[in-house]
Amino acid sequence: MIRFFTLVCGLALLSGCEFDSNSTFTNTDDAQSLRSLLDLPDHMPLPAIPDYNPLTQEKITLGRFLFYDTKLSANQTQSCASCHEQGSAFADGLTAPLGSSGHQLVRNSQGLGNVVYHSTLTMEQQWFFELEEQLNVPIRADNPIELGVTDAVLPDVLTRFQQDPDYQTMFNLAFPDTSRDKSNITMNKIIFALASFVRTMISASSPYDKYLLGDKSALTQQQIRGFQLFNGEKFECFHCHSGVNFSSSYRDANTALDALQFPFFNNGLYNVGGDGSYPDEDQGLYDLTLNPTHKGLFRPQSLRNIALTGPYMHDGSIASLRGVIEHYARGGSVTLTGKNAGDGRVSPLKSGLIQGFDATEEEIDAVIAFLESLTDDKFISNPRFSNPFTEQR
Template sequence: MNNQLSRRFIAALSSIAVTGFLVTACGAGGSGGGGPSATHSHATPTTPALNGFPAPVIPASNPLSDEKIALGRQLFYDQRLSGNGTQSCASCHHQDKAFTDGKPLAIGSTGEIHPRNSQGLANVVYNATLTWANPALTELERQMEVPMFGDNPVEMGIKDSNKAEVLNRFKTDFAVVNLFKAAFPKDSDPISFTNIIAAIASFQRTLISNESKYDQFLRKQVTFSESEIRGMNLFMGETAECFHCHGSFNFNDQPKFVGLSPVETPFHNTGLYNIDGKGGFPFPNRGLFEFTSKPQDMGAFRAPSLRNVAVTGPYMHDGSIASLKEVLDFYAAGGRHITSGQHAGDGRLNPYKSDLITRINLSEQDKIDLVNFLGTLTDENFLKNPKFARPQ
């Protein structure tokens, strides 16, 4: 680090001795493929470091700096960074929704509806993989090439025929030119897509959510209601068994941070579909199968972080479940039975469904308690932090 802000950022996250901080890398067994088995603990994660989490992995090829973070924030909200100048990264990642967009399916700059739901960016620096089901995208710099340059589906819509035009939009804005020069002072021509990606990735790595009511509860700064306590005990226990896939400090099962080895990357079939009675999922949302072509990977997706989950609906990879209550109904049933339409089928009987997904005996009060506990994972400071907001 070569300046004060980025030093403070890393210092705040760098309680690198993960003592006093139980991390539960859990729930890969029976995942329907997509990663080796991982261990898990039944315990609640203990109090994190004073200012947050363990040290994040920052690539040596793109060290953090104040200047890159500032430029990345500007570019993240800038609609000029799309082929037709109508969409920014923030168009699909709204701060008040924990950097999701509230839509079942994302919509690209050309109006194309995407097959999948926009994922949140809270604590993205701690994710071992970065999309719903692509095990190869493990670095923000590589992942960002997909929305910027991809054509199936079109997101930002940057292509060979308009690349020069997109860059020229920034070259005529002296304020932004100065941001580029400050962020990349050694480059004679700093306005490039390589530098744009590096800057946005730097900004995204600062999107840390660690001040929820749950975090404050662990630090003994607040108390939980009786319902929230019951919900937490259900979540962390063998009745609801949520912890199997959401038991790390980031409430997922693919955490990555300095000192963790090996890093596990499980993917799970939760019985959401069974359209042909043989385990089929609707094209093109067939999960890890799209990359491995292994039958056992059909319908296997990454378990997302549940931090801020109360504001990130609708849920699942295709936004097909509207509310947290419905998500709990789905898991309690051991899968989803669709009785009519093109997606009809009994997901409860999907042959590739994870053996972690079984019928759970949850009362209506249990479900209320779980929803109330999940509400404690909302970090209002994160949702309103001016450091993450659109630059004025």
């Protein structure tokens, strides 16, 4: 908790502003300019962009290079892209990745598509409202170590960029109102540029989107049936996975701050000891609040490109989409042996939405087919998001 507040407060001081701003675009030209920068189709709402870090092409370009550059890890072995691969919708296909120092992480890597539309960032963090806050954790935290840029090594990491003429040019273009002294490259600017790039990762060209826009041949009859089941009271998927981003954790540029929702749910994945606990290494929101009723609370993920981002759940413990649906059909999962043994179906902390249901194989197949229609082939091959260093070779 101390490390968390130190990181957030430090970034707030550097930026000289508070993290409660929310951009609302009343000027048509400004809105259209943002749509152009994001390559945002008309059926997608304008995302919320914080006033203290306005989006520019120069910051997006710089952020793209930083995202793929291993110089941003303490030992220069990993980049952001090491755990967020474009072909996997910016997840990595692993149960849980290793950090740059070889430390085994406990959290499954999230896909980053449409992350700009979440009301809170990370699976269990109720206080990270902006990417500028969240990015500090994988870059700078020391428990667990991901990129490992602790205070002790920060000067060395910054020097790598300060001594690179190409980065000097990109930083000066991205932040033109600051000194052009090469030593003025800071971690704060790195984070602002990375946040700008990640905000452009909009996925909105799936067969489902085409169907919504009037192409009734874009979905098969099986997928349409799956869509109906997904939004019906039997499967009840829509309660947690709703709206344009298929998550109840949502905001856009027109969402009033006092109307923001911060949903977290215990879905009965574990019931260690019979009191609703999750494995000690990751108990979700409880690890931050120490409120016993918060054990196992995690934020609903977006389901866009979900067929590409397995394995599933916060710990990657369910290998397939079929396994996920079967988990909810049971009303929870049962761990028979080991230190995490328990019956999640009877967890006292499980959400009342997870009741279980009877489903035929045909119905499960239909819902899986619908979820597969959320795969956006354009997104995973878009050169706007690809590795710029590969292009230079």
